[in-house]
Amino acid sequence: MTGLLAHDALMVSVVVVLVGAVLGSLGIRGGRADWVQIAFGTVYANFVLVSLATGAMIYALVTHDFSISYVAQVGSRETPLFYTVISLWGALEGSILFWAWVLGAYSTAVVWLNRKRAGNLVPWASVTLLVVALFFAILLVGPANPFKPVFPVPADGPGPNPLLQNHILMAVHPPLLYLGYVGMTVPFAFAVGAMFSGEVASDDWIRITRPYLMVAWGFLSAAIIAGMWWSYEVLGWGGYWAWDPVENASFMPWLVATAFLHSAMVQERRGMLKLWNLNLMVGTFVLTILGTFLTRSGILSSVHAFTEGPIGYYFLVFIAIVLVAALVMVAGVSDKLHTTGHFDSPTSRETAFLLNNLFLTAFMFTVLVGTLYPLLAEALRGVKVSVGEPFFNKMTLPLIVSLLFLMGVGPALPWGSATKAEMKAKLLPPFSAAAVMAAIALAVGARNPYAVLAYAFVGYAAFANLREYWIGMKARHAAHGESWPVALARLVGGNRRRYGGYVAHLGVLLVALGIAASESFRAEREATLAPGQTITVAGHTARLKEVWGREEPQRAVIGATMEVVQNGKVVATADPRMNFYPTQSAPVPTPQVISSIGGDLYFNLMAFDQNGSHATVKLIVQPLVPWIWFGGGVVVLGAIIGIFPKRRRRTAPAAVRHPVPAVAVPLPSEGEA
């Protein structure tokens, strides 16, 4: 019953979004404002319908209604309620439903917040959002229908994939990812709207788009970090990034969106790069769909999986349509996009942003080529090849190191032009921090040249970004006599976009430092221990206390209690476990991490003896891993600060009342970043 109603709701939603898209475009062309209003209405109606279907699915999951195919696929009476609810996104059909719901929510917010804006930008953006919604609605009533009736109704189901019900982060990572991924549809819709409405030459669409892009970018950043964390806490190999196609799929749109966040500023200030920015926004969206296609169709794990489900073809057709349509549109408007601006000088922040865009794009391209190459090689040469971690590490390290350096150069250089003296004063001092960092790295034993360069440039960029705060605070302190915390708050509040950006930079630097340190100083050992025996890695000693077992409703658990010993005293304990799920032939490793600000002790139970007399335990010691998670939080904080460009009324009059005396630098709180 629930299934039928939900399916009907989705069928109706197909019709509603189709009507909305058609009526909307005809209404805009024919100047019928009432039709456009109806199109806006269909956006809300679609959201209501998809919410009904999503609610029905959650209800069906919770009530174990196994007459519904998706529940029969991922549900189980033994699974705890929490994991039952989040299994909504545990498999393909449910995640497409969730995708459609998130898209509906974003579209509703966009249309509602911008419904009164004059011009055709918002109507065309709404039509674009409706067309994308139509694609997902068609998937949901066709190849990815989660509400197929099952007969005879099974008494119980297999439960969600054990890997997905083994850790709390599974409740966090997928929603964040969808919020980020799907959120990229909004800037794309505005880009298309700008092209259709003829507003493409003005920069208005970029300004309207920016908050939405920041929201999506913030969610995507958080999702990538949460995904790394999940992989670290669950998969048992002590790593957080393996250049797996799934990871690459989430990372590529992030790179392009990050490029756009920078190049959009050049367009706003200089009226340049308009065509380029359109392409970046289209590219970001296409990469989200391509990433979903690559990871959901199974094409990369096996070429033959592609032919098993029809959903891959739907995605392929949709990608083709989007690409062709976007290329035609961009080509159509390109003559309107003559560059009006110019550069004052090659030595400027503008140039740094161009390089930033080049390196970010090249980064994305490297990841894309590496991800797709196995397909290409098999198609052209008939040979199966693998492109894995060593390739990506080798190829991307020079790009990463360059980008770290540019993160210091960009904020240091002024817009417009820098004189030789300015360049010296701005670019040279951060090298002192770089030298200190490199010296520390060498002293503690880093030898890989890229690793040393990475530490050095992290220092360089941290110096350059922190100095921007310092200069701004000092200027406010001197000019207004503000106390330092007030100066900081007003500085950031007066130009959130700029200082939010620097916060995001500092977050990225923390992530980079955590990755560099944990990669270059990782030490690990595996040993088979009897209770009372110890394992020592990089000066950390742990003792096996006991091997134990216990039964839980949905699984059996075997664990090894490890005591971390310092100077003969037990300072911490860890219980790495293996979880046995009835439906899974292999146990699910459940490592345990003891974290401190300096780094992690990572315990994983590899094997155990049947009578509990021995356990094989792997101990991995990695410095600074928690800095990655913390840095991710700082990136998100930067995004939150930067969502709203500026707080206009509070700071501007203050600046007028207290004109700045001759300070060496212009007060960096007024105006754009």
Next chain:
Amino acid sequence: MRRFRGTLAGALLAAAAAAAPAALGAQQARVDTALPTPQLTPADSALDAQTAAVASQLRCPVCQGESIQDSPSELAMQMRDVVKEQLRAGKTPAEVKAYFVSKYGEWILLEPTTHGFNKVLYAAPYVLLLGGLGLIFVAVKRWSANGTGQERSEQE
């Protein structure tokens, strides 16, 4: 440990209920009988490091793109042992990798060779990067030449 099947897991469920380690109904893969607390000699750790370096470049055949260094699967464990034995016997890392390629094909290498068509894979990113650098150089020169001295925009 990856040999657990339904029956073993079932036995384990029963055993775990007893909550006595002695009753754990599982088989054990790799425990020798008498075990001193393991000690490492410098030569051992050098071999271990070399093994890890080679193992992290070989793909685990039964996993999702993991290396045999990272994979906890039994096959990966055995392959690591093979790597270690061959290195101990004096083979170079390249020879060890060649051995695995002869057994499993090129697919086993996580980092593709730089021969033949694979050159495209390695060259493409650099072509883009260098082309882009050239383009930026030309563009910045032209854009800056246009506007020298005119309407210098206000900073901040």
